[in-house]
Amino acid sequence: MFRGVYTVLVTPFNSAGEVDYEGLQKNVEWQIQEGIHGLVVNGSTGEFASLEDYEREKSMVTVLDAVAGRVPVIVGVSAEATEKAIYYAKSAKKMGAQGVLVLPSYYCKPSQEEIFHHFASIA
Numbered sequence: 001m002f003r004g005v006y007t008v009l010v011t012p013f014n015s016a017g018e019v020d021y022e023g024l025q026k027n028v029e030w031q032i033q034e035g036i037h038g039l040v041v042n043g044s045t046g047e048f049a050s051l052e053d054y055e056r057e058k059s060m061v062t063v064l065d066a067v068a069g070r071v072p073v074i075v076g077v078s079a080e081a082t083e084k085a086i087y088y089a090k091s092a093k094k095m096g097a098q099g100v101l102v103l104p105s106y107y108c109k110p111s112q113e114e115i116f117h118h119f120a121s122i123a
Helices: 021-033 053-067 082-095 112-122
Strands: 006-008 038-041 073-076 099-101
Touching (some): 038 053, 053 073, 053 082, 082 099, 082 112
Parallel strands (some): 006 038, 038 073
């Protein structure tokens, strides 16, 4: 299912500093028209660490709705806490994402065993 080139979408903002969901929809449409094989929302270029929970969810829903099944969508679910990443992953699955992108904790320095348990718990 996952092959080809995927774009990690940027999250556009308006002049008031709010997420520009209409701009996000336009970016999705342009990417698909240009032949992208899949899209990633809420990845590192998507400002995921700076977004509120409702903004992350609305961005995910906006992309999934705009894509309308035309290409696979991977949702970034990385979070500092494993439980929060699990919450995001369950939400992505429920909303119809084809996959998730997960990072280990990005501020603390977990051991290899802790990283394993982080990913295993999310899976």
